[in-house]
Amino acid sequence: MNTATIYTEALTKDAFAPFGDVLEAAGDADMLINDGQCKRYHDRAQLELVRGGRAGLSIFQAQPRALPYTFTMMERHPHGCQAFIPMQAAPFLVIVAPDENGAPGMPRAFLTKPGQGVNYHRGTWHGVLTPLSEPAIFGVVDWIGDIKNLEEHWLKTQYVVETAIE
Amino acid sequence: MNTATIYTEALTKDAFAPFGDVLEAAGDADMLINDGQCKRYHDRAQLELVRGGRAGLSIFQAQPRALPYTFTMMERHPHGCQAFIPMQAAPFLVIVAPDENGAPGMPRAFLTKPGQGVNYHRGTWHGVLTPLSEPAIFGVVDWIGDIKNLEEHWLKTQYVVETAIE
Numbered sequence: 071m072n073t074a075t076i077y078t079e080a081l082t083k084d085a086f087a088p089f090g091d092v093l094e095a096a097g098d099a100d101m102l103i104n105d106g107q108c109k110r111y112h113d114r115a116q117l118e119l120v121r122g123g124r125a126g127l128s129i130f131q132a133q134p135r136a137l138p139y140t141f142t143m144m145e146r147h148p149h150g151c152q153a154f155i156p157m158q159a160a161p162f163l164v165i166v167a168p169d170e171n172g173a174p175g176m177p178r179a180f181l182t183k184p185g186q187g188v189n190y191h192r193g194t195w196h197g198v199l200t201p202l203s204e205p206a207i208f209g210v211v212d213w214i215g216d217i218k219n220l221e222e223h224w225l226k227t228q229y230v231v232e233t234a235i236e
Numbered sequence: 237m238n239t240a241t242i243y244t245e246a247l248t249k250d251a252f253a254p255f256g257d258v259l260e261a262a263g264d265a266d267m268l269i270n271d272g273q274c275k276r277y278h279d280r281a282q283l284e285l286v287r288g289g290r291a292g293l294s295i296f297q298a299q300p301r302a303l304p305y306t307f308t309m310m311e312r313h314p315h316g317c318q319a320f321i322p323m324q325a326a327p328f329l330v331i332v333a334p335d336e337n338g339a340p341g342m343p344r345a346f347l348t349k350p351g352q353g354v355n356y357h358r359g360t361w362h363g364v365l366t367p368l369s370e371p372a373i374f375g376v377v378d379w380i381g382d383i384k385n386l387e388e389h390w391l392k393t394q395y396v397v398e399t400a401i402e
Contacts, residue, residue, distance in 0.1 A: 095297035155375035209321035
């Protein structure tokens with residue numbers, strides 16, 4: 071099996087746009103609520119959920135990983151988006167890839183800042199949940215229904231994620 | 237105006253059940269996913285969203301408060317639940333009250349532990365978002381639609397929340 075190295079990138083709205091939404095309190099809020107005491111960044115995720123299921127809210131607790139991190143599998147959810155809201159202010163790794171004829175293309179690895187979550191758009195290829203420290207608890211909004219909503223793809227190349235040299 | 241003191245209670249599933257869901261990675265997970273590396277506590281919130289709107293995901297950033305904390309207003313959302321997922325591992329205050337003939341009854345103040353969020357069930361009287369430290373960023377799932385979804389009630393008693401003496 072071939073091995074290739076990819077380097078972490080900062081997670082920004084623009085860079086992540088082809089894959090999903092960055093969930094963060096950045097820039098101007100859409101509304102001030104609670105007598106001015108709370109900023110509301112309103113409706114910031116494209117919650118696409120195919121008919122036959124509904125939005126659900128689950129909690130994930132994942133095993134922390136370390137960099138360099140090696141992976142050989144990516145997955146996607148055909149019936150809906152999947153949002154990850156970290157319940158701690160710690161960076162985690164967000165691995166995504168464009169679709170190329172039904173398979174993941176070249177992956178990219180984003181490193182979040184504290185206070186950033188992500189929403190993978192429906193059908194976006196992504197890696198498994200990869201926190202880098204404990205605790206590693208996430209609120210997850212995704213499609214819940216009675217049929218299978220997971221497609222896994224084993225890669226022909228083994229990718230190693232390393233920290234970008236600053 | 238009368239003043240009354242209420243003391244913080246620990247946030248537990250049973251104590252909070254009349255008001256909503258506690259969102260946490262506690263007890264047995266419902267599924268192990270990602271090759272055993274991730275626990276999924278599946279579908280842990282009653283996401284009741286009345287027709288005419290849809291689930292939305294927003295980010296709130298609130299001003300931290302301090303204890304003792306005084307409040308004279310509670311609110312509720314007639315068209316749907318509202319889930320708060322803290323994006324930092326810090327306790328925050330969750331003030332709720334039972335409904336008594338269309339007005340809030342005696343309030344209760346729960347103090348979360350790190351890793352706990354809440355989902356207010358549709359129509360539950362609650363206080364404004366009250367973090368106790370910075371950063372104070374929350375992922376919020378609630379009903380989004382074109383009509384007003386907020387009812388505010390000014391109390392005849394001013395309540396002061398104090399920490400319970402251990």
